Amino acid sequence: MRHDEEPRIGVFVCHCGSNIGGWLDVPAVAEYAGTLPYVVHSEDNLYTCAEDGLAAIRKAIKEQDLNRVIVASCTPRTHEPLFQATCEEAGLNRYLFEFVNIRDQCSWIHMSEWDAATEKAKELVRMGVAKATRLVPLDRSTAPVELVAMVLGGGITGMTAARAIANSGFEVYLVERRSVLGGLLNRLHKIWPTEESPRQLLDGLEADLEANERVHILTGTEMVDLKGFVGNFDVTLMPVEGNGDGLDLKVGTIIVATGADEMKPDGLYGYGEVEGVVTELELETMLREGNLPEIGNAVFIQCTGARGQRVTYCSRVCCMTGIKNAMELRELYPEASINVLYRDIMAYGISYEELYQRARVKGVGFIRHPKEEPPRVETGPDGKVRVTYRDVILGRDIVQDVDLVVLSTPLVQHEDAKELAQMLRVPLGQDRFFFEAHVKLRPIDFASDGIFLAGTAHGPKDIEESIVQALGAASRSLTFLKAGQVLSEPIVAVVDEDSCIGCGNCIEVCPYGAIELKEGGKRGQVAEVNPGLCKGCGTCPGACPSSSIQQLGFTDEQILAMITALANGGD
Amino acid sequence: MTEDEWEPKILVFCCNWCSYAGADLAGVARLQMPTHFRVLRVMCSGRFKPEYAFKAMEQGIDGVFVLGCHIGDCHYLEGNHRAKKRFEVLEDMMVHLGVEPGRIKIDWVSASEGVRFQAVITEFVAHIKELGPSPLGGGR
Numbered sequence: 120m121r122h123d124e125e126p127r128i129g130v131f132v133c134h135c136g137s138n139i140g141g142w143l144d145v146p147a148v149a150e151y152a153g154t155l156p157y158v159v160h161s162e163d164n165l166y167t168c169a170e171d172g173l174a175a176i177r178k179a180i181k182e183q184d185l186n187r188v189i190v191a192s193c194t195p196r197t198h199e200p201l202f203q204a205t206c207e208e209a210g211l212n213r214y215l216f217e218f219v220n221i222r223d224q225c226s227w228i229h230m231s232e233w234d235a236a237t238e239k240a241k242e243l244v245r246m247g248v249a250k251a252t253r254l255v256p257l258d259r260s261t262a263p264v265e266l267v268a269m270v271l272g273g274g275i276t277g278m279t280a281a282r283a284i285a286n287s288g289f290e291v292y293l294v295e296r297r298s299v300l301g302g303l304l305n306r307l308h309k310i311w312p313t314e315e316s317p318r319q320l321l322d323g324l325e326a327d328l329e330a331n332e333r334v335h336i337l338t339g340t341e342m343v344d345l346k347g348f349v350g351n352f353d354v355t356l357m358p359v360e361g362n363g364d365g366l367d368l369k370v371g372t373i374i375v376a377t378g379a380d381e382m383k384p385d386g387l388y389g390y391g392e393v394e395g396v397v398t399e400l401e402l403e404t405m406l407r408e409g410n411l412p413e414i415g416n417a418v419f420i421q422c423t424g425a426r427g428q429r430v431t432y433c434s435r436v437c438c439m440t441g442i443k444n445a446m447e448l449r450e451l452y453p454e455a456s457i458n459v460l461y462r463d464i465m466a467y468g469i470s471y472e473e474l475y476q477r478a479r480v481k482g483v484g485f486i487r488h489p490k491e492e493p494p495r496v497e498t499g500p501d502g503k504v505r506v507t508y509r510d511v512i513l514g515r516d517i518v519q520d521v522d523l524v525v526l527s528t529p530l531v532q533h534e535d536a537k538e539l540a541q542m543l544r545v546p547l548g549q550d551r552f553f554f555e556a557h558v559k560l561r562p563i564d565f566a567s568d569g570i571f572l573a574g575t576a577h578g579p580k581d582i583e584e585s586i587v588q589a590l591g592a593a594s595r596s597l598t599f600l601k602a603g604q605v606l607s608e609p610i611v612a613v614v615d616e617d618s619c620i621g622c623g624n625c626i627e628v629c630p631y632g633a634i635e636l637k638e639g640g641k642r643g644q645v646a647e648v649n650p651g652l653c654k655g656c657g658t659c660p661g662a663c664p665s666s667s668i669q670q671l672g673f674t675d676e677q678i679l680a681m682i683t684a685l686a687n688g689g690d
Numbered sequence: 691m692t693e694d695e696w697e698p699k700i701l702v703f704c705c706n707w708c709s710y711a712g713a714d715l716a717g718v719a720r721l722q723m724p725t726h727f728r729v730l731r732v733m734c735s736g737r738f739k740p741e742y743a744f745k746a747m748e749q750g751i752d753g754v755f756v757l758g759c760h761i762g763d764c765h766y767l768e769g770n771h772r773a774k775k776r777f778e779v780l781e782d783m784m785v786h787l788g789v790e791p792g793r794i795k796i797d798w799v800s801a802s803e804g805v806r807f808q809a810v811i812t813e814f815v816a817h818i819k820e821l822g823p824s825p826l827g828g829g830r
Contacts, residue, residue: 223717235725630767656766657737686749
């Protein structure tokens, strides 16, 4: 298609089942779209992203000779590539496609305003048509992918991911800031449900990694700088301690597997104040080292610091950790009284409910307390710890003097995670864990291509789930490494040499050093963009006084046309 | 149009990586908010040009809101810094033209801040409603 042809626009308005159609008048939006300039075809689809919807797009492109396509549906963040590919299949350049978001940013947020939401959807379509009219075909270029991966974090997740990548034939750097691999597993006594030592798991993995020449293990090392984009990241690594030499690496993909910490519940239930109050991991260390005191009775307090106390979330793993360790104490001290105080036991999944039942059969006591009345812990007589709690079944307070109180605390993000997130240019969520691109459609990806997420850096998980996600992230990483090249988005800056005044504003604002002055133009010098370095942010056209530099796909003409369409309803 | 019937029309520039994702997340969480705004997606808040605010308001748009990544989080390193600097100049110019403070605004919403998106939008729409039609709008 030549883009100087008169536009012939097709508009496909999606019901998304009832996600859009249940909250605004989709047929009316489609009908309205048909009245807009250059729109020669419009229809509504139950699901535009389903095969029959995509077939309708291809059919209309061919039969109606469409040279622009608009889908008004969910969000470009998840579905733009699908519709662009559909256009390509029907012979239309993928950049002649325009997305209009009438679900996430319209029907879902205006659920009691049918008329106003319908009106808004019409206006958004009108803006989309104004832009589509001014779209031009663009071509993507390819760039080679550095055939090396980097895994940040050498716990069970990072080790698993690194092994999977190396076994697929690619070099991988495994970067761990502590002096040893293994992460939190180093601090565990036994792992469930196999009741094996975590060493068995770690030793096997470590041996595999060390035997594989494609794996480069860098312990005591952290990333201090990151530049570049998918396929071509420039990483600077430094030793955590001392003034050793740094290491500069080029890598194609990055997996973030930096794990989590156990919350230290200072000030809760006497932690840090009352002798004999420990966390689960502290108990596991005592179990591993065999230096527990004689125990006649012990109490576990679940949800310490979680579910609204210090953090909002349920940390998933602490119920099982508490039950596991209560069973362990039960076996070590058969005569002891072992009680678990809880708000709710969440023994989720296939095997954990069974383990919970087994603990009850073995004589571990489970005592529920009301959320509003958490247990109280203080120093008791004779070196004991006094625990007072409300038993909801008995309906009265119980006072117990025990030898040990174990606090089941949630996994929390590392204190300095924000620094790493900023270096990677990826977000943290409300609970400070790393935040995926989409909870269901892209749960292992970050929005930025080439950076993936696995393990407890993403939120509390058990070992099995962390391993599953590690393999998923390795697989996502391998998708890029095996392809060997990435397609770069052509939404780069271009200069109109006739009007450029050579002021250099664009050079000053470009974060990538992608613009230089060269001789030419009417005033002697003009800006020149290196499209290989340009990342398509559009900051330079924002700074250009003569509107001579434009970002393809986001030109002044396109943006101003959208503004006019919104303001006036005209074109 | 009588004053009773007037409803504000608001243009919101969202950057692709943070605020647009935050807006989507507000939708996923079904966070309800006023309908009066329309999002125009750009890759970076640094793409925003002061000219757009003038062009919008002289054609009758009542408020312009630019939402980017939090400072320090910009996907393109420092585009939001540029947008902020440009915005300071724009705000001065608007004051000279008799436009009330707060009719144009820049703020930050991360990809995980659906709740914050709802809050800043709700507040901005309420403020524009209080101000009434734009003085640059020529009595749209």
